[in-house]
Structure formats: structure tokens, C-alpha cells
Amino acid sequence: QVQLVQSGAEVKKPGASVKVSCKASGYIFTGYYMHWVRQAPGQGLEWMGRINPNTGGTNSAQKFQGRVTMTRDTSISTIYMELSSLRSDDTAMYYCARKLDFYLDYWGQGTLVTVSS
Amino acid sequence: QSALTQPPSVSGSPGQSVTISCTGTSSDFGSYDRVSWYQQPPGTAPKLIIFEVSNRPSGVPDRFSGSKSGNTASLTISGLQSEDEADYYCSLYTSTSTWVFGGGTKLTVL
Numbered sequence: 568q569v570q571l572v573q574s575g576a577e578v579k580k581p582g583a584s585v586k587v588s589c590k591a592s593g594y595i596f597t598g599y600y601m602h603w604v605r606q607a608p609g610q611g612l613e614w615m616g617r618i619n620p621n622t623g624g625t626n627s628a629q630k631f632q633g634r635v636t637m638t639r640d641t642s643i644s645t646i647y648m649e650l651s652s653l654r655s656d657d658t659a660m661y662y663c664a665r666k667l668d669f670y671l672d673y674w675g676q677g678t679l680v681t682v683s684s
Numbered sequence: 685q686s687a688l689t690q691p692p693s694v695s696g697s698p699g700q701s702v703t704i705s706c707t708g709t710s711s712d713f714g715s716y717d718r719v720s721w722y723q724q725p726p727g728t729a730p731k732l733i734i735f736e737v738s739n740r741p742s743g744v745p746d747r748f749s750g751s752k753s754g755n756t757a758s759l760t761i762s763g764l765q766s767e768d769e770a771d772y773y774c775s776l777y778t779s780t781s782t783w784v785f786g787g788g789t790k791l792t793v794l
Contacts, residue, residue: 611787612785613785669717670718670732670735671720672732674730674731675729676729
């Protein structure tokens with residue numbers, strides 16, 4: 568069965584960087600685009616960007632361009648999302664999700680990133 | 685501000701039906717069937733419940749149905765049950781390969 572397992576919660580200071588991982592299993596890792604979506608406390612879902620696990624090619628929302636780096640390691644079926652220059656409003660739950668056709672069919676359990684001095 | 689507009693909240697009693705609307709401003713919305721819906725109970729990750737406007741993934745009860753007319757998509761939940769209490773989000777996959785989400789609707793089962 569498809570599983571996406573994310574890394575644990577992080578607490579970071581303003582200005583620091585955070586790197587979240589998402590390990591995939593139960594399917595061919597390189598066969599599906601993966602996306603990152605975040606959710607601030609009490610707020611809605613916000614798309615951050617995507618990675619093609621086959622080529623490593625990425626696209627990100629304009630809001631995050633220059634601050635987000637998405638990578639993958641095919642040897643361990645894992646994708647990563649690194650967000651730099653953290654601010655307090657980056658405090659959120661970060662989700663990875665698998666794209667199938669035009670929808671996100673499987674989601675990770677989420678990684679809580681707290682930015683606080 | 686979300687590109688997709690949803691009502692902040694809806695409510696209904698057990699056994700009743702509720703409909704959540706999702707209105708888009710993008711020309712993508714009316715042109716493509718790339719609308720999906722996600723259910724998010726408190727403290728959990730979103731779960732896909734409707735894809736391509738009206739299709740249900742395996743395991744999703746047929747009480748959940750979707751439709752679209754013009755620039756408005758709708759999610760209808762019939763025979764409300766207490767476990768349906770959750771936040772619901774519509775989403776559109778755009779022609780530029782990005783996602784836009786609605787602001788979310790909180791469903792309360794009275």
C-alpha cells in the first residue's frame with residue numbers, strides 16, 4: 568500500500584532553515600510527481616511547489632521562489648523540502664502529497680515546523 | 685485571498701444533506717474538470733474524497749458526490765453522519781501545473 572512518511576516536528580529560530588523529508592513506499596517512486604502543501608495554524612491549504620522524482624526538476628509557487636529548495640534521493644525513495652530565511656509566519660504543518668492525473672491521491676502525515684525566537 | 689471561494693461554514697443534522705460550493709475566478713475553472721475535494725478531520729492530514737469533479741476514490745462512501753456548473757463546483761454530502769464533521773477543501777489543478785485551494789469549509793453535524 569502507498570505510504571508517505573514524513574520527518575518529525577522541528578523548532579527553528581527566525582532566519583534559520585528547515586529541511587523536511589518525505590519517504591515514499593508501496594509504489595514506483597519515480598513514476599509520480601510529488602507536491603508540497605502547507606497549512607498555517609487554523610488556516611487553509613497553500614501549495615508550495617512540486618518535484619519530478621524522476622528528473623529532479625522542480626517548480627514552486629511564486630511566493631516561495633528563492634526560499635524553497637526541493638530535492639530527491641531516488642536510492643531511498645525520499646523527497647526533501649528545504650525552506651530558508653524562516654519567519655514566524657512560516658509556522659505551519661507541511662505536507663507532502665503524491666499527484667495522480669489532476670489530483671493529490673495520497674498525503675503524508677504532516678510535519679509541524681514552528682518558528683520562534 | 686484564495687482563487688477559489690468557499691463558504692466558511694455549513695451545518696446539518698444527522699441524516700440530512702448539505703452542499704458546499706466552490707466558486708472560481710480563473711478561466712481554468714470552467715474549461716477543465718480538474719476539480720478535486722479533500723476532507724480534513726481535526727488534527728489529521730487531508731484525504732481525497734472527490735476527483736475530476738465527480739469521481740470517488742475507492743473506499744469513499746457514495747454519500748459524497750460532486751458536480752460542476754460553469755465556474756462553481758459543489759460537494760454534496762447526503763445522509764450526514766457525525767464522522768463527516770471536518771473541514772472540506774476544493775482544489776483546482778491549473779493550466780500552469782500549479783494548485784489553487786479554496787479557503788475551506790467547516791462542516792458541523794448538529
